[in-house]
């Protein structure tokens with residue numbers, strides 16, 4: 001196991017080169033490593049907002065990935081807030097079980113406050129072809145919560161504005177009726193709160209907190225996959241709110257019936273309301289989003305440069321915003337006005353493969369299943385027969401080699417497996433590759449097919 005300070009320095013470096021400078025300075029550099037016990041790296045964050053950001057942007061998963069890149073060890077982050085260190089020590093002393101807290105990672109305290117982002121409003125949301133239905137539904141729900149579409153379910157790829165719209169509903173309701181009670185959580189925060197409630201025997205308080213609201217917003221519910229107990233609890237939360245005509249809004253990166261091991265009764269309840277997908281914005285919408293953002297941040301940037309940036313990033317609004325931040329940072333660093341040439345220079349180092357060219361995990365799964373004549377179901381399933389296990393591990397290996405997906409995400413795409421399974425598969429194939437010419441040939445063929 002490496003020294004904590006070396007490990008953290010290496011991880012930080014990877015964040016620094018891969019994230020926008022403002023993101024790095026605001027959210028990552030401010031984290032303080034506290035301890036490395038076994039494989040648990042405890043980081044102290046300055047505020048609940050920071051922890052929400054870490055959770056929501058999946059920085060914790062990214063950390064697992066970076067730690068693995070540098071150490072080949074499975075390091076797990078535990079995120080705590082400044083005040084919690086004391087509390088953690090007291091609890092450990094009381095229970096005498098040093099792992100009692102670690103179990104509840106990444107949020108060891110009960111009921112974290114999750115505020116709405118005031119920037120995520122309807123006013124700052126640019127409407128385009130890919131999101132107009134979602135926008136319209138969100139507006140209706142904010143005006144008549146609990147009436148028309150309950151629950152309202154947004155699904156679609158990452159960084160396309162699902163969270164933004166969800167917060168916009170909350171912000172609008174608060175603006176119209178300031179005493180509205182709103183709770184926003186990610187599904188992971190819900191899970192953590194629930195686990196903490198069990199550990200600290202405060203289930204009743206947990207229920208009060210979640211059921212005594214006018215609007216419940218739960219983000220990224222695909223992470224309920226495989227979490228039986230949490231799903232059970234959420235089912236009751238859902239029913240209580242629904243029966244009381246309280247509005248529920250959910251988001252996910254896919255449809256409920258595509259979430260691995262999501263109980264049928266939840267899938268059917270989620271279908272009671274309205275499900276709307278959000279698709280990537282077209283060029284005009286991307287330009288409009290950039291113009292809005294540049295104006296809001298008072299960045300002086302010509303139209304043709306905005307069109308250029310919008311032409312480079314065509315899949316994801318978060319990346320689009322990241323590209324603009326990068327151009328601005330470059331402009332400040334170089335002390336030169338923003339032009340298309342400067343933007344091209346700033347974005348040069350980004351890997352700008354467009355989404356349509358990029359190899360995705362489902363594409364890899366399909367190819368590998370075909371190649372080895374196994375069904376996609378078996379490839380993602382649990383059967384332990386060698387004729388299936390080998391292709392499965394190869395598909396995981398290629399997913400890690402050829403996509404940017406984090407280990408937990410890969411695990412999720414393979415029927416909700418743990419990221420340690422992915423690590424194991426990767427190591428296994430990497431080791432066999434050194435000695436097995438047949439495997440080398442298979443991987444080479446598959447790589448060729450996938451990257452053609």
Ligand SMILES: Nc1ncnc2c1ncn2[C@@H]1O[C@H](COP(=O)(O)OP(=O)(O)OP(=O)(O)O)[C@@H](O)[C@H]1O
Pocket residue numbers: 120124125126127128131157158159160161162163164165220253289317318321
């Ligand atoms: N139509 C839009 N107009 C203005 N800003 C947008 C729009 N769509 C997305 N954004 C911005 O893009 C960023 C990413 O959006 P958001 O976090 O809502 O994505 P998401 O779909 O929830 O992604 P994830 O699945 O990763 O949670 C946010 O800063 C958001 O404000």
